[in-house]
Amino acid sequence: MYSENWILLGILTGIFFGFQTVFIKLLSKHYHQFEILSYLFIIAGFIILPFSLMDSWKIDVVPFIWSTTVSFVVNIAAFYLMALAVSRYPISTVMPFIGLTPLFLTLTGAIILDERIAFMGFISITMIVIGSFILQMPQRTDGKPVWHFKQFFNTKEKGIGLAILVAFLWSITASVEKIAVLSSTPAIYASIIHFALGIAFVVLSRFIAQKRADSYGRPQKIIPKELKLNVILLGLFSALLAINQLTAIKYAFVTYIISFKRAGIILSSIIGFVYFKESGVVKKLIGTIMIIAGTIIITL
Numbered sequence: 001m002y003s004e005n006w007i008l009l010g011i012l013t014g015i016f017f018g019f020q021t022v023f024i025k026l027l028s029k030h031y032h033q034f035e036i037l038s039y040l041f042i043i044a045g046f047i048i049l050p051f052s053l054m055d056s057w058k059i060d061v062v063p064f065i066w067s068t069t070v071s072f073v074v075n076i077a078a079f080y081l082m083a084l085a086v087s088r089y090p091i092s093t094v095m096p097f098i099g100l101t102p103l104f105l106t107l108t109g110a111i112i113l114d115e116r117i118a119f120m121g122f123i124s125i126t127m128i129v130i131g132s133f134i135l136q137m138p139q140r141t142d143g144k145p146v147w148h149f150k151q152f153f154n155t156k157e158k159g160i161g162l163a164i165l166v167a168f169l170w171s172i173t174a175s176v177e178k179i180a181v182l183s184s185t186p187a188i189y190a191s192i193i194h195f196a197l198g199i200a201f202v203v204l205s206r207f208i209a210q211k212r213a214d215s216y217g218r219p220q221k222i223i224p225k226e227l228k229l230n231v232i233l234l235g236l237f238s239a240l241l242a243i244n245q246l247t248a249i250k251y252a253f254v255t256y257i258i259s260f261k262r263a264g265i266i267l268s269s270i271i272g273f274v275y276f277k278e279s280g281v282v283k284k285l286i287g288t289i290m291i292i293a294g295t296i297i298i299t300l
Helices: 006-027 032-055 059-089 089-099 099-112 118-137 151-152 157-180 186-210 225-248 254-264 266-275 281-299
Strands: none
Touching: 006 032, 006 099, 006 225, 006 254, 032 059, 032 225, 059 089, 059 151, 059 157, 059 186, 089 118, 089 157, 099 118, 099 157, 118 254, 118 281, 157 186, 157 225, 157 254, 186 225, 225 254
C-alpha cells in the first residue's frame, strides 16, 4: 500500500529530525540527556494529544498492545545504552555508528514486516548511511576528518559497540511502530508512546541521572527563562517529526522512511556550519552529495 505523499512525508521527517538534533545539541550543554528526553517526550505528547482525541479510537487491541509494549521496552533500553555510550565515550565517535539503523532495517524489516528491499534500494540506503557517517565524523586540528572505519576492528572501542547495538535496537522499534500505527492511527500511537516514554525518562532523570555524578550536576527542577523557548521548540519539532514519520511508514517501507530521517543530518550539519561555526566544508559536501544521491535513487 503506497501513497504519492510518502516522499513528501519522508522529506519532512528528515527536516524535523535535523531541527530536533540541533535543539538537543543546544540543550545538552545545560541538561543531562535523560532530562532532555523527558522534556522532549512529554511536550511532544501534549502537542499530539488533541489530534489523537479527534481520531476514531478503533484499535486492533492485540497487535497494538504487543507492538507498543515492545517499542516502549526496547526504546528505554536503546536510549539508556545511548546515554551510557555518550557519557563514557566521545560523542563524535559514537554518533556516526547510530546512523546504521537503516542498514539493520533491511534485516529486521524483512523479518518483522516482510518488507524486502530491492538491490537498488539497498544501494541507495547504503549511500545515505555512508553520507550520514561522513557528515558526523569529527575534524582534526588540521581540518581533516577523523576516519572511524578502522575502529570496527578495534576491540577497545566499546563505545562503538554500544552505538551499533543502539542502531540495531532502533531498527526493531521502527519495525514494530508500523504494526502499532496500522493497528490504530499515527496520532493515537504517537501520543501514547510519547507520554509513556516521557514518564519513564522523568523517573530515570530523577533517580539514575541524580545518582551518577556527572558534569551536569543534580537534575534541574526549573527551566531557566532563556531556555524555555528551546525546550518548547524541541517538543514541537519532535511532535512534527513523529506525526510525519509515523504517517509515512503506513504507505512506504520503514527502511526508506528511516533513511530519509537520517538524511536530515544534512540540515543539522548546515546549521552547525552556519550557527555553530563548525569546520569541514569538504567533508560536509561529500556527505551531502552521497545522501542526496541516495535519496534520489529511492524516489525513483
